[in-house]
Amino acid sequence: MQKINTVAPSPAIEITSKLPTVGTTIFTVMTRMAAEYGAISLSQGAPDFPCSNELIDLITHYMKAGFNQYAPMEGLMALREQIALKTERCYGYAPDPLSEVTVVTGATEGLFAAITAVIHPGDEVIVLEPCYDSYIPAIELCGGKAIRISLESETYRIPWQQLANAINSRTRLLIINTPHNPTGTILRKEDIQQLAALLKDTQILLISDEVYEHIIFDGEPHYSVLREPELRERSFVMSSFGKTYHATGWKMGYCIAPAFLTRELRRVHQFLVFSTHTPTQYALADYLKKPETYEDLPAFFQKKRDMFRQMMSQTRFRLLPSEGSYFQLASYAHMTDEGDADYATRLTKEYGVATIPVSAFYKEGTDNKILRFCFAKKDETLEKAVERLAKV
Ligand code: PMP
Ligand code: GLN
Numbered sequence: 001m002q003k004i005n006t007v008a009p010s011p012a013i014e015i016t017s018k019l020p021t022v023g024t025t026i027f028t029v030m031t032r033m034a035a036e037y038g039a040i041s042l043s044q045g046a047p048d049f050p051c052s053n054e055l056i057d058l059i060t061h062y063m064k065a066g067f068n069q070y071a072p073m074e075g076l077m078a079l080r081e082q083i084a085l086k087t088e089r090c091y092g093y094a095p096d097p098l099s100e101v102t103v104v105t106g107a108t109e110g111l112f113a114a115i116t117a118v119i120h121p122g123d124e125v126i127v128l129e130p131c132y133d134s135y136i137p138a139i140e141l142c143g144g145k146a147i148r149i150s151l152e153s154e155t156y157r158i159p160w161q162q163l164a165n166a167i168n169s170r171t172r173l174l175i176i177n178t179p180h181n182p183t184g185t186i187l188r189k190e191d192i193q194q195l196a197a198l199l200k201d202t203q204i205l206l207i208s209d210e211v212y213e214h215i216i217f218d219g220e221p222h223y224s225v226l227r228e229p230e231l232r233e234r235s236f237v238m239s240s241f242g243k244t245y246h247a248t249g250w251k252m253g254y255c256i257a258p259a260f261l262t263r264e265l266r267r268v269h270q271f272l273v274f275s276t277h278t279p280t281q282y283a284l285a286d287y288l289k290k291p292e293t294y295e296d297l298p299a300f301f302q303k304k305r306d307m308f309r310q311m312m313s314q315t316r317f318r319l320l321p322s323e324g325s326y327f328q329l330a331s332y333a334h335m336t337d338e339g340d341a342d343y344a345t346r347l348t349k350e351y352g353v354a355t356i357p358v359s360a361f362y363k364e365g366t367d368n369k370i371l372r373f374c375f376a377k378k379d380e381t382l383e384k385a386v387e388r389l390a391k392v
Helices: 026-036 053-064 077-091 106-118 135-141 160-166 189-199 259-272 278-287 297-312 340-351 379-389
Strands: 101-104 124-129 145-150 171-177 205-209 235-240 253-256 327-331 370-374
Touching: 026 340, 053 278, 077 101, 077 253, 077 278, 101 106, 101 259, 106 135, 106 171, 106 205, 106 235, 106 253, 106 259, 124 135, 124 160, 135 145, 145 160, 160 189, 235 259, 297 327, 297 379, 340 370, 340 379
Parallel strands: 124 145, 124 171, 171 205, 205 235
Antiparallel strands: 101 253, 235 253, 327 370
16 A cells, blocks of 8 residues: 655745744734633633523524535525614614625634735735734735824824825725724724715725624714715625624624625635535524624623723722723733733733733734733633732
């Protein structure tokens, strides 16, 4: 019998990395470190409590009933119809499920497909730092240039003048995220309207990453760009069922965009993943018929935020505001000079609590000595973590 050659590829073969400066994502690094040291993980943004049993039963039902083959490339029509109804209910705008709604394999895939669909080599894309770690690699893989603008120090508001100054004839796309990961800030009606005024009469497209749309506090409404006609005509808006239904591992989301952008998005999506998990789409189409499944979320997470903040106020960390998302930033600048990556490592190893250093959300690793804590955790997890943090 012929032996299968298991020898590693010859080192004489050279390849040029397309992402030479990119390492393993911080979420994987910190999750692994937490597991290695048996630390409580408030690092990666993922709940440690279960998702709905009803939803699991629905998926099981559809699997057993034989809905296990490819879904339509754009997503199941029944689900797209429910997404359109939900969007109208939440934001007063009903997208056309046929031509403006696409089911994607998590917002990560939607973002990648949208960026790939519109960015050509040499195009400039404005991103506001700190920003979610998948944006810039996607831009660079397309030969685009990320123009990075820092949000204002600690308030993390948009520096409007700087943003206006960054716009030129090469600017193709701007990416925003509200509620914001990692800072927990939100864009309000005034911000979205200011953005509409800035982009009016330009050729600039917008990606609005709204995966935390239902995790927003203190009675504030989520002001989606879908509420602004000027913006929605040029935007890809990303949502994630992973965030909304406590099921990040299912990698399910959707993108709403006008037909001319959706057409291009689907051209990429069909070759990236073709379609997404069929039984889950059937289940979500049923589950979305109950608005309380997403409308109860602000109160649910506000309780966790308030509890976590109240407990953390007894530690030495200085908390920044958290208006939305399930993240809480805390400064330790008054406690030590250590860099945030080193400090996060030490907290994991010596105190048994894993967090995310915020420098990971800046391409150049800007370090303001701030850590991100995820409070999408059981109350007892949060209590145990703060007990440990109180010893710092
Ligand atoms: N954008 C932001 C801001 C996120 O925090 C996440 C969380 N992973 C994503 C996009 C990706 O979402 P998904 O898990 O649906 O791919
Ligand atoms: N969005 C999640 C976070 O910010 C992580 C997603 C991932 O691990 N890629 O923690």
